[in-house]
Amino acid sequence: MSVGITGIGAVSALGIGVDALWDGLAHGRDGIVSIDRFSTEGFSLHLGALVPWPSRAPSPVDFATLAAREALARARVSLENFPSLAKRTALVMGTSLGDGAEKPHVETAAVARALGVLGPALSVSTACTSSTNALGLAKSLLDHGDVHLVIAGGADVLSPDLFAGFHALGALSFAKCSPFGKTMGTTLGEGAGFVVMERHESARQRGATELAWLAGTGLSSDAYHATAPDPTGAGVTRALRAALADARVAASLVDYVNAHGTGTEANDAAEWQALRAVFGAHLEAMLVSSTKGHLGHAQGAAGILEILATLVCMEHASVPPTLHFQGPRPRCPADPVAQPTPRKHAVRHAVSSSSAFGGANAAVVLSAVPSAPAAHATRPLRAVYVATTTSLGRDGLRGTDAPHDECPGRLAEPSLDALLRGADTRGLNRSERMLAAVVASALGDASLVPRGDARERTGLFLGVTRSSPESVAELEESVRQRGLVKLSATAFPKLVLNAPGGTSTKLLGLRGPSTAISMGEGSGLLALVYAARELSSREDADTLVAAGLDELAAHDDPSSRGEGAACVVLTVHHARSCGTRVVATAIGGPDDRAFVEAEAARAAGLATVALEPSTHARGPAEAASSLYRAAAAIARIRAGEAHVIVSEASPNASCAVVFAAEKAEVFDHER
């Protein structure tokens, strides 16, 4: 179902606030400057799109709090004075690497506290698609009825490490970023953007004005390369088609696409291929542009800032232009609205698309509020079965009937060669190896390693809380030995939290929807909840692997902390079921296990449900521990239990899942 956007807020290189964003667009200004916040000595170029900011070290939390406060104010929402609304309000924040100081979920919790949000505070970290992707998770919370209101978007800062990483990869432009134009390369940026989203009836009831609708969202994985896009554009094509199908908007009804358009040779050509595949001859009638010439590439905040640029222009019956265009580039659009100021063009439906390291793609469909909304029949929900589980322990991998208990300390090094015959596993870090092992083993046990078209309908939802410590150490070592200018170009892209997931999708050919999300403790269970809901309510995937992953760093204390790699394969194929179904899920506010357990049991129509006990108040493996318990619950059901509930709570959020034997008596489906 579409949801309403009732407030927007922006912190961008064009200034603080949505008005500054519009003013910059309307007057043909860009926010690209010679970087003065940190030294760029030794680099071959010095351009960046910096937020005008009084301090020399802004944090993503600063940017996000300011932008989200503006969005709440414009939506006329006050959380401070209405604790019951604050409890039913969620924050979903997309961040890539931020300033490197904190884990994404810790930053998200800090923003939630600053805003007075008392509902779930969830992180999405899929590199440069983070904030676009965050809107999909946010819409799912509203669709499912967990909350009344969601503040969704993202934030990132342009840090010296980020600049050095993109510089080492040769992705930066010597001139200001010129998407689809003669000059190739991108310019990095930063900022934050947020929207307030709510269901249409809630907006109507509280007298709020809908600015536009978020009509649909889509995700995909290239399953191609860690940094380079699939040159055929097939990955972007899948995300665009998934978003249009979710929105039930035909490609021929789209008036404008705000492209990812980074300006690099590889991205722009691949993206144009995708747009030609999806829109065909209709490209003649619609417009395509990229606002990275104004805003630079703001990483985790890029998608949401581009969505906001699209929305403010839609309000003025126009579309944003592409700046700095000095003439067309082969395999790119001839006229990407190449002019200084917005072009008059009425937009009913717009699409915004983002792509990222790890082969992640995300797209959203935005619709002008229609004068007479068409009534859509709600789709029937599909039953979701558990196919298999796999957990990694001290003595290797175990399958569905004998799962490992989680344990502190380091896990066995899995052998990938037997699981992934002939695959190129050179240079994988420990996170990538552990995750690929459990995913390959679980899909193999279920006979669900996809072939042919099934690849496009299989994806991976990963709960993970931080970058791979092995790759962080490798990057730091390269900086120590060779200096920041020559940091390791191979280690740098492995720092994004979706990198291990991206590698598994590549090794196993999983091209369907994929994401990386976090709530700290319980992130793996959150991934399972989200995956189960997507399988149940959407039609773009048939099998989703929900996984949790934790890698210990050399300096971590192995007596109190542990590694973890566990996954649960969910599928709508009844023939692949292990006899267990996911019958209900719930997501709630911080440290509120009792609430989500009661909600999930109620949704399953059950008065009493056996609980899978938590073996540790706080599991040794932050993200994965909850999936070890989910695997134990599934084994109990296979051993004769009718229903088992698994829950987890953290300072960010709480979530719960009810598993049931297929034969067990339950409500036909949730809600």
Place this chain on the structure above:
Amino acid sequence: MNAEQRAYVARRNDVLARVRRVLTEELHVRREPEEIDPDVALFGTGLGLDSVDAIEVLLSIEAEFSVAIPDEAAGRSVLRTVGTLVDLVMAHDAASGDEK
């Protein structure tokens, strides 16, 4: 073989060993160092490196041998095989020797 030739061969063997070490340790090539043939291609069906690794190869060689490889020298021909990387370092030896 005179002393100068012997010194050249010894230096070349030393450089090859260190290039092999860079490939196995820094670039994570999954072969025993002595199994890396000097004539094997770095990219594609050879050692399987890719475009991101190309940058890392040059930076690692620069760090290992304390040489600066100018952009114009870092073309495709230099990055063809393990042997061409050795040639690059040997050429740098010769050039810096002339300056002495």
